[in-house]
Amino acid sequence: MRSGTVHALVGENGAGKSTLMKILYGMQKPDEGTIAVNGEQVTFGDPGDAIARGIGMVHQHFMLADNLTVLENVVLGSEKLYGIGSRARAKIQEISDAYGLGVRPDLLVEDLGVADRQRVEILKVLYRGARILILDEPTAVLVPQEVDALFDNLRELKAEGLTVIFISHKLGEVLSVADEITVIRRGTTVGNADPEHTTTKQLAELMVGSELPSPETRESTVTTERMLTVDGLRLAEVDLDGVERIVLDAIGFTIHKGEVLGIAGVEGNGQAELVETIMGMRVPDGGTVVLDGEDISRVPTRKRREDGIGYIPEDRHRHGLLLEAPLWENRILGHVTERPNSKGFLIDTAAARRDTERIVAEYDVRTPGIEVTAASLSGGNQQKLIVGREMSHLPKLLIAAHPTRGVDVGAQAQIWDQIRQARREGLAVLLISADLDELIGLSDTLRVMYRGRLVADADPATITPEELGSAMTGAATGHLEHDQHAENAATAATAENAADSDNGDGTGTLSAASGGEDR
Numbered sequence: 026m027r028s029g030t031v032h033a034l035v036g037e038n039g040a041g042k043s044t045l046m047k048i049l050y051g052m053q054k055p056d057e058g059t060i061a062v063n064g065e066q067v068t069f070g071d072p073g074d075a076i077a078r079g080i081g082m083v084h085q086h087f088m089l090a091d092n093l094t095v096l097e098n099v100v101l102g103s104e105k106l107y108g109i110g111s112r113a114r115a116k117i118q119e120i121s122d123a124y125g126l127g128v129r130p131d132l133l134v135e136d137l138g139v140a141d142r143q144r145v146e147i148l149k150v151l152y153r154g155a156r157i158l159i160l161d162e163p164t165a166v167l168v169p170q171e172v173d174a175l176f177d178n179l180r181e182l183k184a185e186g187l188t189v190i191f192i193s194h195k196l197g198e199v200l201s202v203a204d205e206i207t208v209i210r211r212g213t214t215v216g217n218a219d220p221e222h223t224t225t226k227q228l229a230e231l232m233v234g235s236e237l238p239s240p241e242t243r244e245s246t247v248t249t250e251r252m253l254t255v256d257g258l259r260l261a262e263v264d265l266d267g268v269e270r271i272v273l274d275a276i277g278f279t280i281h282k283g284e285v286l287g288i289a290g291v292e293g294n295g296q297a298e299l300v301e302t303i304m305g306m307r308v309p310d311g312g313t314v315v316l317d318g319e320d321i322s323r324v325p326t327r328k329r330r331e332d333g334i335g336y337i338p339e340d341r342h343r344h345g346l347l348l349e350a351p352l353w354e355n356r357i358l359g360h361v362t363e364r365p366n367s368k369g370f371l372i373d374t375a376a377a378r379r380d381t382e383r384i385v386a387e388y389d390v391r392t393p394g395i396e397v398t399a400a401s402l403s404g405g406n407q408q409k410l411i412v413g414r415e416m417s418h419l420p421k422l423l424i425a426a427h428p429t430r431g432v433d434v435g436a437q438a439q440i441w442d443q444i445r446q447a448r449r450e451g452l453a454v455l456l457i458s459a460d461l462d463e464l465i466g467l468s469d470t471l472r473v474m475y476r477g478r479l480v481a482d483a484d485p486a487t488i489t490p491e492e493l494g495s496a497m498t499g500a501a502t503g504h505l506e507h508d509q510h511a512e513n514a515a516t517a518a519t520a521e522n523a524a525d526s527d528n529g530d531g532t533g534t535l536s537a538a539s540g541g542e543d544r
Contacts (some may be wrong), residue, residue, distance in 0.1 A: 026205065027158075031179055031189045033203035033220075036195065037233045037433035042192055042210040043403060046159055049190075050082045051075040063158070081150025082159040087142050091135035098134055099149050106153070120151050138320060139170035139292045144178065158182065159190045164198055165430055165459060169494040176202050194433050196225040196232075209233055233435040240466030241440050246283035247469050250454035251318075253280040253303075253422050258312035260298055260477075272298045274477045274482035276312070280422070285444070285454040287468030287485070291497050295477040296457045297339055300426055303455070304336060305329050317421055330359055335420030337411055339430045339457070341404070345411045352392065353381040355399050356414050363418060364379045384413035389439060395541065405432035412440050423447065426457045441467065461490040473497060 027031040036042050041539065047053040049060065051069030059066050062078050069075045072082075079098050089098050096538060100106075100113045107113040114130050118377045121128040126144045136144060143163060150158060164172045179189055179202060193199050199206060199220070200417050208231045215233055260273035273295050290296050301307045303314055305326035314324045321329055323438055330336075336359065352527035357366045357377050365376035388409045392402055398447040408431070415423065429437045444467060464471060466483045468484045473481040473496045479498050 026188060026190070028188050029183050030204040031183060031191050031202055033191045033193065033199045033206045034209065035193065035199055035206060035228065035232055036209040037435055040209045040232075040403075040433075041160075041184055042209065044212075045209070046082065046161065046190070046192065050073065050080060050159060055307045066192075069194065075466045076153050076155070079154055079156040080159065081155030081157070081379070082126070082161070083143070083146045083150060083163065086159055086507070087140055087146055089134045090147060091133070093134060094130065094469075095128055095132050095134060095137075095145050095148075096130035098145060099130075099152050103153055116152065117148065120148055123185065124151065125178055140167055143167070143175065146251075149177065154417045155190045157190070161192045162194070162431055164193060164195060166258060167459070169461065169490050170498065171494075172198065194437075196228045196434070200225060200228065201246075203286070203309045229434050233433060240437075240463045245469060246449050246451075248284075248451070250282045251279055252282050252284075252316070253455065254313075255279075255303065255313040256313050258299070258302060258314070259310045260302055260307060261310050272477050273302065273309070276471060276477075276479060278479065280452040280453040280455060282421075282453055283448055283470045284457050285448055287458070287464040287465050287471045288474050288481075289458075289464050289471060289493055289497055290417065290474035292459065294474050296426070296474055300336075300339070300424055300455075301459065302515070303335065303424060327362065331362060333419075333421035335415035335418060335423040337415055337423070337425045339426035339537060341411055342436060346399040346407060349398050351398060352390075352395040352402075352410060353378045354386070355410060356381040356384060360414070360418055379470070380417065384410065388413035388443075389436075405436045407435055408432050409439065412443060416443055420447075420452065422455070424457075426453045427459060429460065461493050465493065466539070488528070 034042055034045070044053065048055050051072045051074050052280075054070075057077070060069070061067065062080070067074075067078055067410060076083075080477050090101070091479075093101070096114060096117060097109075097136075099117055100109050107116045117130050118129065124147075125150055127149050128141075128144055134145065137145070147158065147160075149296060163175060167175060178197075179191075182189060183204075191199065191203060201220075203220050206220060206223070206228070206230070207214060208218060210218045210232065217230055256277045258273050258276035259271070261269050262272050276295075276299060278286060288296055288299070298307060302309050305321070305324060305328075309322070313320055315321070316329070316332060316334065319332070321332065325331075342348060345358075347358065353374070354377075357372065360366055361372070365373060365380045367373055368376070378395060384390065385392060390402070390409045390413065391406050399410070402410070407516065408428070412428065423444070428444070429440050432440065444452075444456075448454060454467075456464065456467060465488060465543040468485045469489065471485050471493070472479045473483065474494070475481075475497065483493060483496070
């Protein structure tokens, strides 16, 4: 790859992208082959060697300490470079200004949004002298406006001669930002693509041999039977200074059988706390949670599981898997008292193993066997195992938090198909996702969450990702509705017509989906 370019690396889950990046960053040693940086052959014993050669990596899951400032996070572990005072601050400001990152050194990381945290991660590696940046799924948690801002930052990096390795499953974004694309399959390079002369369809076919899937759901299956009713849910937290912070504020909604309710919102606005409260992992300060007519507000998590709640967690490593346990043990997690995992008061290991084999086959989990650890699987295959485990218990309600994050187009299609099929059979789904196309395509009803409140609702049949992304930043409240006149006005670029779509107070309107309409 050439300096001053963005080189995209794409491939299905298990193709070897993560392994290759670990090798390039010194986290894993290759069995054979060579690596050359600036024409000089190198070997890396650990990430420190890679950093010394100017390679930096921004991981998909941010590596920041929330209770430290931006400056403290950036200098942590590299205090010898510029100290921890004025020289460090000046260097951070210099890098931030040079690449248009807009980083403020004295802010606490816990007060930053997702996009700002990502810019801090990029600044961290630049601070250490990186000239080659590896970005792993950098847009997974960003709204469209933040993606545009990130791509602007990448163009600034390119202009200064830096090289960016861009790993993503979002093929449209790959084609828009990359100068060169390498496709790998099952550990082997299978081709290169020119972004200017390649379509997403062609790229998907090169990756997995199939067309790019669509999450679009055309038919409505919404019934009038209520499956989940949340009313007046309130949750407060007390910080280290003894100050109370409202995390969930008067949350209320209903999900019917056969309905997918999508929650849109920039991460950190209460979505995780909402899920944990419904699951019984947190005790609310007020409000009720009713499942299929039964008040479960004070019911333990295990009982909620046994009563029919399936759960695809936001963080599969922390809440979905035991990474060092074999696959068959992970199949039991969350369902230890249910068949086929248990017989009476005893774990039925033989039955659990047999059912794990079935899940592996039905959900195309790429693994040499069920005795290997969950850690040995790629992220997408870990996700398919979790989805298979949860769907195997025929849940009444499925809480799906970012169900296709970090999975390839083939696995995406499988997971979407599973959700759509179960929805047709009466499953109620609470869907939380940072993928706005997924939210709009799968949902029957859309709500927007901002700072712990449900501030707007939208009709998935008419809302655009850009309009939804704007509402997620707090720019619009109430009933959101796509305005064709405003779109035409924007096309004509006339300020007079564009003003016709403004409410006069700077807010837009998002419109509620009527569950029974065909879409």
